[in-house]
Amino acid sequence: MKLSLLPVATLLAAALAAPSALAQKKYDPGASDKEIKIGNINPYSGPASAYGTIGKVIGAYFKKINDEGGINGRKINFISVDDGYSPPKTVEMARKLVEQDEVLVLFQPLGTPPNSAIHKYMNAKKVPQLFVATGATKWNDPMNFPWTMGWQPNYQTEGMIYAQHILKTRPNAKIGILYQNDDYGKDYVKGFKDGLGAKASMIVKEVSYEVADPTVDSQIVQLQSAGADTLFNVTTPKFAAQAIRKAYDIGWNPLHYLNQVSASVGSVLTPAGLDKSVGLISTQYFKDPTDKAWANDAAMKEWTAFMKKYYPEGNLTDAFNVYGYMVSQTLVQVLKQAGDNLTRENVMKQAASLKNFELPMFLPGIRINTSATDFAPIEQEQLIRFDGKEWVRFGEILGK
């Protein structure tokens, strides 16, 4: 009898001792001593399925973290679902993750329309909509939407960086702007004008085009005849290629700033003509896996090793796979900082207190900074210039 009572007594003692230990731990739905549930929505099917690889690489990275013992001893339970880039499906999936799976945070939902569809819902439910995968500026609005945060440099930030460079290097420039007439294009132009500030009069002409337009040829001619010697080109890939080619063909040779959306060598510069693209300026913020300059870089080697072990079917030249890797590392940092206080409120608080946080795959000098009033994590980029073969980085890190 004595013997069998011993374990009971031990249990009792443990139970009595437990509250003091538990007192420091705070959990919201989705977090426990054993695991942290992270929800994710990605377009694995449908028109935007090229982005699907981001969800897969995030899953692979969390598997690596779990293999290494998890975060503060807790394993990540990553629940990723498909919305096919269709906003109604996004709403349904967000509700599934929040109400049925009860995730702690919704991490990296992708695309501006899908995120717009759940913006209000997530904030009403007070569940973090963390590090959304879109470049729109509206995710940086902590006053009205304290549960939503972006991650990548937003369009306004990038526009501002080009303006900074122009002010510094060509104070007498005559600027022409070509932009797509929608929220994306206007976002860029707003950042650019904010960057110029009082010197916005440097802009001699602004022309826009519609997505449905067949070409932007006439717009390029208009900008040339307005006497512009500097072109800020805010176009999506097809139109970017047309603009580069047309400017070259009519013998117009402005200093040409091309938004990062269309900075792909394969899908924009090659169709436009590599010889016609020499001298283009754009931006970058992380190490491009196709850039030979990084071949012997320690961070690049680590990423390649990770890819080979955890995501062997992934494409080693696809920048999205670097993107997913970096954004997962950011979340891991936030969760580490949150410690044993895994409430949704604390996760947002920690995400809003990243100070000079550097990722190995960032370009040297780029840092993440957030605060209670600044929900735009990456606000720095470096300029790159096309030399006829590849993009070459130059100058210092610009931005905030």
Added chain:
Amino acid sequence: MNQRTLTVVAVLLLLACALPFLVSNYRTFQFTLVLVYAIALLGLNILTGYNGQISLGHGAFYAIGAYTAAILMDRFGVPYWATLPVAGAVCLAVGFLFGLPALRLEGLYLALATFALGVSMPQLLKYHHFEKWTGGVQGIVITKPDPPFGLPLNPDQWLYYFTLAVMVLMFVLAWNLLRGRVGRAMVAIRDHHIAAEAMGINTAMVKSLTFGVSAFYTGVAGALGAIAIQFVAPDSFNIFLSIVFLVGIAIGGLASIPGAIYGALFIQFVPNIADEISKAAPWAVFGIFMIGFVYVMPLGVNGAIRMLLARLGRKAQNNRSTAGVTRPTINSPEEV
């Protein structure tokens, strides 16, 4: 409708009413979408199942209904319930007008014309001259309605009951329409339009009107869908939606009213099941489900259920006749 059918409908309706108290809010929301899709599918079924006109563009009418509701609520502060008749009326007019020229097109050619409508709709919605109202690519966010009169329901439950009530009304209207003169005229045109014309049916008028009524149903469904989702954007209404509707009526059962509900259950839940089975190829799994359904139930779910009931009935009669009761047994499948 005989006594037995009436009882079955009453029991099903009671079950539908009890549902929000048995499942979570998230499931209630999903079932609300099922009801919405059921209305849309009934609309398409009136056109395709009963009248024999194939439409690959009903997603466009769904979009028009959704945008009408969203714009009225967002820009003009119209209450949500009042947007439904307007959305329906707009779609009725658009559908009727589209039906007039489309009438000259038969079968595949009509399918192509409607396909063009479905494909172009997202682009039209992005058109910048409409941006003032449509919100362009950003779409429109709308607020979820609260239950009125202080009813002890949450917004999800209220919206479910509201949608259920609209659906029941729409189904009763369709049932009335289809079993009467107009319904018979529609079927006659489908089966043999020359004979129908010879019998004095104004085929052109009936076909255009059918198109209009069908669009009316789909438009009301679109408005309800927008209210449930609380968001409309051009990307919500791509051509895939139209094709999924067509899949829904084929799976549920062509030319059958309950078939719309089975089809709605299929298009709401099977993609989610497919996604859980395979992340790599969810639509391939969906395709396998679809082929499976069509193979096992060539007349749709509704047809399969009818056949099953008929077979059970026959068995029961056979049993009775072997027990000594003399009754004629039905053997020819045409009779069931």
